[in-house]
Amino acid sequence: MAGSPRRAASRRLQLPLLCLLLQAVTIILFAIFVRYNHETDAARWHWGNHSYANNEFYFRYPSFQDVHAMVFVGFGFLMVFLQRYGFSSVGFTFLLAALALQWSTLVQGFLHSFHGGHIHVGVESMINADFCAASVLISFGAVLGKTGPAQLLLMTLLEVALFGINEFVLLNLLGVRDAGGSMTIHTFGAYFGLFLSRVLYRRQLEKSKHRQGSIYHSDLFAMIGTIFLWIFWPSFNSAPTALGDTQHRTALNTYYSLTASTLSTFALSALISGDGRLDMVHVQNAALAGGVVVGTSGEMMLTPFGALAAGFLAGTVSTLGYKFLTPVLESKLKIQDTCGVHNLHGMPGVLGALLGVLVAGLATHDAYGDGLESVFPLIAEGQRTAKSQAIYQLFGLLVTLVLAIVGGSLGGLLLRLPCLDAPPDSQCFEDQIYWEVPGEYENEAQGPLTVEEPDTRA
Amino acid sequence: MAGSPRRAASRRLQLPLLCLLLQAVTIILFAIFVRYNHETDAARWHWGNHSYANNEFYFRYPSFQDVHAMVFVGFGFLMVFLQRYGFSSVGFTFLLAALALQWSTLVQGFLHSFHGGHIHVGVESMINADFCAASVLISFGAVLGKTGPAQLLLMTLLEVALFGINEFVLLNLLGVRDAGGSMTIHTFGAYFGLFLSRVLYRRQLEKSKHRQGSIYHSDLFAMIGTIFLWIFWPSFNSAPTALGDTQHRTALNTYYSLTASTLSTFALSALISGDGRLDMVHVQNAALAGGVVVGTSGEMMLTPFGALAAGFLAGTVSTLGYKFLTPVLESKLKIQDTCGVHNLHGMPGVLGALLGVLVAGLATHDAYGDGLESVFPLIAEGQRTAKSQAIYQLFGLLVTLVLAIVGGSLGGLLLRLPCLDAPPDSQCFEDQIYWEVPGEYENEAQGPLTVEEPDTRA
């Protein structure tokens, strides 16, 4: 199917050896560095005579589970829309996210919670690791179908490290607020993936175009992904916020924003199509933009009205992006964006960051009362004014964009190493390169699952 | 496909303009009226020096998330059973529910929590809005495949308003108990939809009969909906009850009731078929009747035995309904009930209301102790006896039926407005009118996805 026997042998061993190597390294690093934190350690928790009811677990674990479902079910199935790439979409999501969870526990641990030579873990580190995995999967969406699993594992390694650094710069050094990750997760993941895809540009991708669309049932599978992302997004944005009113408010804002992006997506999708018919691509993706756009401002006093307006705008921009921008990105800028992550995560992420600038800049002691400490501790402590916080927020966006663009470009160069096995242009979006695909019955009746080129049948 | 160019243009614009108009209106109304409540507002929450652990969020949000999953995943996929209507089933569920959440926040807010000129929102309003959306989706099930999205948006507008009024009359004016909504959600939604379907009766629906069945994979997709409804129903019925033992007991009762309706559904389905084989329609639907039937009495001291008996009865009645009543409804009463909502929500809802009458009438101070206040506050305060409460419960059912029947009939008249675009009789249960349906590959090999009438091929 692809080249010489030697190359085949290399392909055969690249993925397993890389998996084993990476797993061996993280096991050793875990043995040296990772310890239970005071909420998960038997001796330390009981030492303080804590009531079990105060354990962080009870305040964050339900949200964590929703986030976990979004990462594995949501992202995994959302990408199953491709007719012949379902195994890879859901399977590689599984693999990359599993690695990202381990690896980002280490990276984020070294940067955020390294005390006394140890990384301390609990439900908060679980949420943060899942957030990092989400960012990796966003980038995966940009290069979906055009990269092999070994390439993707290396991408994950690099991206997790840069994600951790960017997050550290924003949250710890700059004091930027970004609970739901409009910047750290969505903007970073999208532009990292887009520039990586730019470097991996395939002039001959046309050869695989017949596989790049969906079929009826693959679109229904993708809707499983969409709906699980949509319903759990309120938990995503609120999972890491301050407890109490802040977590509650964030969930509420996200809930409203998503309803509005859904309505605007349906409206725009029907409006811009030639014949008034809806496009499943828009519904599967743009309807989710309302979750992205309140990633930064969701914990703030955005107001329910603000949440609706933001969601409406995000759904509109995202749908228009799928229709008008994605083709231009490919033809003019040579960025091939399989899932349209620029429309779902890129633009709504930047919009969300800017909305965060605005809402932070408008923060007043009156509006937040004693809750100001939970949302803007630096303003509450008098170290910053609302306006300077807004400027820091804007600067955070710039840092994110720069790191994502530089990192994605470097990642692209790394993935172009000739030793790494990429699918040939004529075999993109095709499961059979990586998976034993079943189904003589299917092959007989249905074209989609055969690997052979159309001409081989003539 | 459908009529003159003018009509095509009208169809093209109806849906998007209606979406934009409705969204603009709710954004404005939200700006004027909707505010954070004291659990979601930064200043007000911290003003009282509350501990974050007491925030309502931690007691209701996990239940809310389950309810949210039921509305979007459960109802959405349950209706995917139709072979050519999967995009519409899950897509319009998405659209209608998104609108219903916003709109019922306003309607329920005006009626239930309008203080000082404002509606105050938090996790309880989120649960209530999702409940209203569920009722709309029940009605959607009755007219599934026979109505266009613009019609359905208008139906949603009307039904949300009437739902709110009915709920207000029952819960606030009559002091009726109906936590899980046997009356307010299921009975109301079912009869509203059935009478709406009656007014929209299509004599020529036969022309689309070949599309009204399921195919193998569409039945599996539908089982995703069924199972998510089934597992989360305990959370549905218990989401809005009093905290503590009441919420706990409601979940437990619902859990038992559902196991019994599952067993009786399998038994009856095999018993009434000619050859002992099971019918997926029964399993997908009637097995859920156990959740509906304890919607009113689930919070009461129903006893685990009572829950099992109720579930058993509901599964039996519902399965028999699919077999014997649905055909009669269509042939004699001209009610075309696509999903059989009369069997899953109508009859079990009425049964549930009557069970509530019975269990309320048997309430004693001995059985409830100081917990009587949580379940029957008016009895606990001496304003009512158990028997008078039972009579009010019965009266609540009558009010619900009247409002649903009148409202559904009015809704049917509204939806028959000639300007509203309905699918022609020969194009019911067909996605391609409203969606760009993919798949040359599928079309080549599989009949189901082509729009053309069989005769066009001759």
Next chain:
Amino acid sequence: MAGSPRRAASRRLQLPLLCLLLQAVTIILFAIFVRYNHETDAARWHWGNHSYANNEFYFRYPSFQDVHAMVFVGFGFLMVFLQRYGFSSVGFTFLLAALALQWSTLVQGFLHSFHGGHIHVGVESMINADFCAASVLISFGAVLGKTGPAQLLLMTLLEVALFGINEFVLLNLLGVRDAGGSMTIHTFGAYFGLFLSRVLYRRQLEKSKHRQGSIYHSDLFAMIGTIFLWIFWPSFNSAPTALGDTQHRTALNTYYSLTASTLSTFALSALISGDGRLDMVHVQNAALAGGVVVGTSGEMMLTPFGALAAGFLAGTVSTLGYKFLTPVLESKLKIQDTCGVHNLHGMPGVLGALLGVLVAGLATHDAYGDGLESVFPLIAEGQRTAKSQAIYQLFGLLVTLVLAIVGGSLGGLLLRLPCLDAPPDSQCFEDQIYWEVPGEYENEAQGPLTVEEPDTRA
């Protein structure tokens, strides 16, 4: 399709009459024995002036819901991988689990919580019943496609009883720790099913081999099951542990273990295939072995490193088992294991039990502090040393294996009763015997859904 009219009549009535009989019996037993516990009973809860916030519901119900989703969505869809057996996989899962929940409430209640002539139920009994249902579904996996629903109901009856006895012996008599059920759930369920399958050995199963594989979309449906099992497994293992740090730690350990079993599964799957391609069977199953292997030790001070190492080992052993052991089991030992439960539950379960022996044997007062009471109460109270606890753990594994093997063999004899209707060898893995299967359209274009043997078309 199968034999004489008399036999057909018997088949027609077996399932419904058995369902009705069993349901009638449990309803009566519930009426006599089952009562609300002090957390779900209105009078008893309020009698103690408890704060609603202390109700067990708030600490266990979110975990319960995840477990519930695993049982019905996870196990149900995992088994949908068979191309013509999707209705039965998800449908019989539904039926068997519904019966198991009721029946094990009774069995576990008599053995564990029988006070004053009554069984007392609440969220803990709900979790325990779901655990028992999981064990039944594991056994179902071994005989999937080769047994009729009436046979399966009898299997459930027997297995639930033996599960309860085994659990009682281990947890109550021997003081063994096994929160996530490496022994009580996985080892027991697997070997019960395997020996049952041994007794039901079919020499002529070859006749149905063409139906024993998957097709493209059935594998995607199965991944829904896999992913839901994977994401919620941390809740499964932690659902019944002591509250506070123990529950928190168990979830964390399980989360790490699963990430490692995922990486080792991908590595081994690619390594052992001829051409470096991944096998969906491995990904669907072996990636979950990390959850099984920490079922016993997850609540202990396993350390994050230990969790990773255990998961890595389990994924490796499980993948190798699918490749090398399953064929040998069938050819040499005459054990036909449809889903490979020996690889996913059997070996990882035994490994998990042994890991529990090791970690229990290493327990020290230093490592656990005052938390020792929560994990090893008998050691904390000075009744046992860590080493004697380890020996009891090992003994628990032996008891489990003996009971499972004896029970499964007896079960096999029971299911071979000639009056019970089993599918003929040529009709295994076939929905149409038990279900009305839709789809003329599908039948026209796609081979897989027709029942007729290939030769009938010639």
